[in-house]
Every structure is written in C-alpha cells, then in structure tokens.
Amino acid sequence: MQNTTAVAPAQAQSRPLLAIGLLCAACALFAFGDTTAKYLATVVGAPIGQIVWMRYLGQFVGMVAMLGLLVVPDLLRTTKLKAQLFRSVLLLISTVCNFWALRYLRLDQTTTISFLTPLMVALLAGPVLGEWIGWRRAIGIAVGFTGILIAFRPGYTEFHPAFLVSMGSMLAYAFFSLVTRYLAPYDRAEVTLFYSLLAGTILAAPFAWADWMPPNGFLGWTLMLSTGLYSGLGHYLFIVAHRYAPASTLMPFIYITLLTHTAAGYVVFDQLPDRWTVAGAAVVVLSGLYLLHRERVTLRAAAVSMTVDAAKQR
Numbered sequence: 021m022q023n024t025t026a027v028a029p030a031q032a033q034s035r036p037l038l039a040i041g042l043l044c045a046a047c048a049l050f051a052f053g054d055t056t057a058k059y060l061a062t063v064v065g066a067p068i069g070q071i072v073w074m075r076y077l078g079q080f081v082g083m084v085a086m087l088g089l090l091v092v093p094d095l096l097r098t099t100k101l102k103a104q105l106f107r108s109v110l111l112l113i114s115t116v117c118n119f120w121a122l123r124y125l126r127l128d129q130t131t132t133i134s135f136l137t138p139l140m141v142a143l144l145a146g147p148v149l150g151e152w153i154g155w156r157r158a159i160g161i162a163v164g165f166t167g168i169l170i171a172f173r174p175g176y177t178e179f180h181p182a183f184l185v186s187m188g189s190m191l192a193y194a195f196f197s198l199v200t201r202y203l204a205p206y207d208r209a210e211v212t213l214f215y216s217l218l219a220g221t222i223l224a225a226p227f228a229w230a231d232w233m234p235p236n237g238f239l240g241w242t243l244m245l246s247t248g249l250y251s252g253l254g255h256y257l258f259i260v261a262h263r264y265a266p267a268s269t270l271m272p273f274i275y276i277t278l279l280t281h282t283a284a285g286y287v288v289f290d291q292l293p294d295r296w297t298v299a300g301a302a303v304v305v306l307s308g309l310y311l312l313h314r315e316r317v318t319l320r321a322a323a324v325s326m327t328v329d330a331a332k333q334r
Contacts, residue, residue, distance in 0.1 A: 039265030042257045043273050049254030051127070051280035055288050056247050058122040062289075064240070068119050069227035071247065075115065076220030078248020079255075083214065095214040099206045103199055107212070108219035110196040115220060117189035124182035127285035128293040131278050132171050132301040133186045138271075138308050139164040140194035148198050157314050164307030171300025209259070271312050275305045 057075070060066040084092065098104050121130055139161045146152040153161075172183055203212055235241045261270060278301055285291040293301070 035264040036269055039261040039263075039270060040273050042261035042264070043270050044276055046254040046257040046261065047274070047277045047280045049250045049257065050277060051284045053247050053250035053254065054118070054122060054127060054130070054281060055284040056243055056250065057119050058127065059288060060243055060247075061119065061123040064236070064243070066233055066235075066244070067228070067231040068116065068123070069224060069231055070233060071119055071244070072112075072116055072220060073224040073228035074244040075247040075251060076112075076217055076224060078245045079252035080217040080221045080248075082248060082252045083217065087210070092214075095211050098211055098215065100203055103203055104207070104212065104215040105219070107196055107199040107203065108215050108217070109223075110192050110199065111216050112219040112223060114189045114192035114196060116224075117185045117192065121182045121186035121189060124180055125186060126289075126291045126293065126297075127281040128278060128291075128297055128301070129171070129183075130186050130189075131281040132297060132304060133168065133183075133190050134193070135275065135278075135301065135304040135308060136164060136168065136187075136190050137194050137197065138311065139304075140191060141197050142311055144194060144198060145201075148195075149202065154314070157311055160307045160310045160314070163310075164304045167300040167303030167307065169300070170303060171297045173296055213255070272309060275308070278305070 053075070057071050060071050061068060087095070118130060118134075142153055142157060143161050200212065235244050282293055
C-alpha cells in the first residue's frame with residue numbers, strides 16, 4: 021500500500037505531453053470565451069455588465085452543480101476572509117476591464133497586453149511579498165514593456181482609451197495572482213476558486229439587471245451562458261494540467277493564447293494582427309521566457325546550495 025501511494029504522484033508528474041495538451045485546450049477555451057464576449061458586445065450590442073454577470077453566474081452555477089450544494093458551507097470557510105474578498109474583487113475588475121477593452125480592441129491586442137502579467141507579477145512580488153528580483157530580471161521586465169510600446173506605437177497611431185483599460189485589466193490580474201500566491205498556504209484551492217466567483221456573481225448582478233437586454237432566442241441565451249462554461253472548463257483544465265507537469269514546464273506554452281486568439285479573431289471578425297503587434301508580442305514573449313529561464317537558474321542554484329550544506333552537516 022505504501023509503495024502504491026508513493027508511486028501515484030510520480031506517475032502524475034511524468035505526463036508532460038498530456039499536461040501540455042490540457043493547457044492548449046484551456047487556451048482554446050479562453051479564446052472562445054473572449055471571442056464570445058467580444059461578439060456579444062460588438063455585434064449583438066449586449067451591455068458589458070450583463071455579459072460579465074452571465075459569465076460569473078454560469079461558472080458559479082456550474083461549480084456548485086459539479087461539487088454539490090451541500091459543500092457550499094465548507095467552501096465558505098476561510099482563514100483569510102479579507103484577502104479572499106479582495107482577490108475576488110480584483111478578478112471582477114480585471115474581467116470588466118478586459119470585456120470593455122474587447123469592445124474596441126482586437127483579440128490579439130488584448131492578448132499581447134495580458135502577456136505582461138508574469139512580468140508585472142515578478143516586478144510587484146518584491147514590495148508586496150518580499151520576493152525581490154535581480155538586475156537581470158529587472159532588465160528583462162523593462163524589455164517586455166518596450167514590446168508593448170512597439171506593438172501600439174503611442175504617438176504614431178491613433179490612441180484609444182481601451183489600451184489603458186486593457187492595461188488596467190492586466191494590472192488587476194497581476195495583483196490577483198499575487199494574492200493567490202499569498203493565500204495558497206492558508207486555504208484549499210477549491211475555497212479560493214469558489215471565492216473568486218463571489219464578487220462577480222453578487223456585485224455585478226445589480227448592474228446587469230439595471231441595463232438588462234433579453235437575449236435573442238435560444239442562440240442568444242446559449243452565447244450568454246457559454247461565456248461561463250468556457251471560462252469554468254478552461255480554468256479546470258488549467259488546474260488539471262498542473263497536476264501532470266510543473267509550472268516551469270507549462271509556462272512557455274501559455275503563449276499559445278496569441279495563436280488561439282488571433283485565429284478566433286480572424287474566423288469571427290476577419291481581423292489579423294499587423295506587423296507591429298507581432299513584433300511587440302514577440303518581444304514580450306521572449307522577455308517572459310527569459311524570466312522563466314532566470315527563475316530556473318535561481319532554483320537550480322538554491323538546490324545545489326542546499327545539497328552542499330547538507331553534505332557539510334554530515
């Protein structure tokens with residue numbers, strides 16, 4: 021029995037191809053969700069508040085249906101209530117800003133901006149969590165932000181406030197990621213996931229009802245509810261992928277979202293990125309990959325140091 025228990029985690033960690041496949045499927049679902057939200061906002065003309073609320077409501081109902089209504093009291097038990105509520109509000113802000121920006125920007129543009137999230141997390145981890153970065157990673161982060169300037173060329177092209185809104189979405193999600201990291205030792209993942217849906221389900225409801233536009237027939241309701249389905253299933257596959265491979269293995273494949281969102285934008289809206297967006301996105305992606313490389317080097321050096329210390333103690 022002990023041998024079986026010890027082997028199971030190793031087997032789960034030894035399936036990187038499955039993990040990468042699950043992550044790619046999650047990226048495709050995220051593209052479907054963003055594309056549907058953009059279609060509802062630009063083509064159907066649905067209010068942003070309604071789209072946001074239906075997204076959260078669909079995911080909330082789906083989670084309760086999957087886990088069972090009786091487990092809800094357990095999911096509400098947290099040792100860090102204020103942090104959970106703050107995290108939930110951050111996700112709501114990020115979602116609202118992203119959906120509003122999608123009304124005016126291409127899918128590939130909002131995706132390029134979202135690639136700054138790991139760079140911003142690394143930059144903010146110092147003052148927020150005390151995890152300070154070295155000068156090499158600081159330069160990598162600066163280069164990544166330069167990529168955004170290349171992509172959108174402020175001063176050379178017409179500036180739209182949606183760029184700033186999309187940056188706000190990215191910044192809110194960066195803080196959301198930091199709070200998630202802070203909460204990891206205190207609450208179960210199911211509790212944190214449950215709380216992440218509360219603010220969107222409760223706080224967005226009055227805005228949705230005040231400006232409610234009845235969906236047009238079966239297709240309209242399907243599109244509205246599918247935003248929550250895509251998001252919920254995508255996050256579930258994202259979590260499962262990390263059971264079969266470490267984050268360091270999966271991180272480079274997150275950038276496939278640029279391909280999935282670009283493809284969706286072309287199929288549904290006949291939109292393709294220009295060469296400046298492609299060049300800027302490449303700079304941001306390379307910066308993110310460099311930060312990942314530096315993190316691996318740091319972890320490897322720490323592991324070697326611990327091994328040497330352990331040998332000296334013997």
